[in-house]
Each structure stands twice: as C-alpha cells, then as structure tokens.
Amino acid sequence: MAELESARRIAYAPTPFSTWLGIVCLFVLFGVIVLAVVGPSPRGTDYEETRAKKRIEQLKTLREESQKELTTYAWLDKNKGVARIPIDRAMEVTVADLAQKKPAPAGPIATPPVQTTSPSPAASPPSGAAQPAQPSKPAASPAGQNAASPPPAAQQSAPSPASPAPATTP
Numbered sequence: 802m803a804e805l806e807s808a809r810r811i812a813y814a815p816t817p818f819s820t821w822l823g824i825v826c827l828f829v830l831f832g833v834i835v836l837a838v839v840g841p842s843p844r845g846t847d848y849e850e851t852r853a854k855k856r857i858e859q860l861k862t863l864r865e866e867s868q869k870e871l872t873t874y875a876w877l878d879k880n881k882g883v884a885r886i887p888i889d890r891a892m893e894v895t896v897a898d899l900a901q902k903k904p905a906p907a908g909p910i911a912t913p914p915v916q917t918t919s920p921s922p923a924a925s926p927p928s929g930a931a932q933p934a935q936p937s938k939p940a941a942s943p944a945g946q947n948a949a950s951p952p953p954a955a956q957q958s959a960p961s962p963a964s965p966a967p968a969t970t971p
Contacts, residue, residue: 872889873885874886874887
C-alpha cells in the first residue's frame, strides 16, 4: 500500500517553476531563430511578379491559339470529311445558304379551348342596362383563321396523341 501512495505522489507532484521557465525560454528561442531566418528576406514581391508574368504569357498564348483556330482552315477529321473554316467565311456561307431558302410558315399555334360558362344571376347586369350582342362566330385568330375550325394541316391528317393541343374545339 505504501508503494501505491508513493507512486501517486510522484505522478501528481507539482512541476517546479524552473521547468516552466525553461519551456518558455525554448519557445522564445525558437521564435527568435525563425525571425532571424525569415525576417530579413524579401517579402515575395519577386514571386508575385513572376507569377503575374507567367499568367500573362499563358493568356497571350491561349489568345493566339484561339485566333489561329478562328481564322484558318484545318481538317478536324479527314476520314469523315469534317473541316474547320474561318469564322468570317462560315458566316458568309450560312447567310448565303439561308438567303436561298424560302421562309417556311410556322406550325399551327395551339390556342387554349374557349370555356363558355353562363354568368351567374348575381353577376348579371341590371335589367335596364343594354346587354352586349353575342357574336355568332368566335373571334378570328391572329393568323386570320377561325378559332372554331382547326388549321388546314390538322384537317388533312388525324391528330397525333403526342400533340399538346386538342384537335377539335367545342
């Protein structure tokens, strides 16, 4: 039992002040050495300037390559017959090709079905007020077609099930 007591006393013995003083002195010495080595050296302006010059050179090279690709002819895949042409020439060819084609009319515009609901008696105008005349035909669509009749293309062929608009209107 006495051995256990002496082991506890050794394990939990207070550290002398000189040990703490020595540890603090080692940290201070380490800090002084680091400052002596790093302190007088330049603060990296040279390094940043070098990196900036390298980035500028890379950007210049990239722009030159891009400009070369946009302004020269080259084969992309000779076996398939795919070539690269200058962008100015590509625009000229595209404009000439589009100028030769006749504009095609757009497909039919799907209009939402007209809902005919009778007004409720509470919402009806007073009996003394003039009621607007009901048109016998629905209003014409912007294309000049009657809204009640489907477009000519829809009259010729049956509507496909994937069509977003119904083929007939009420």
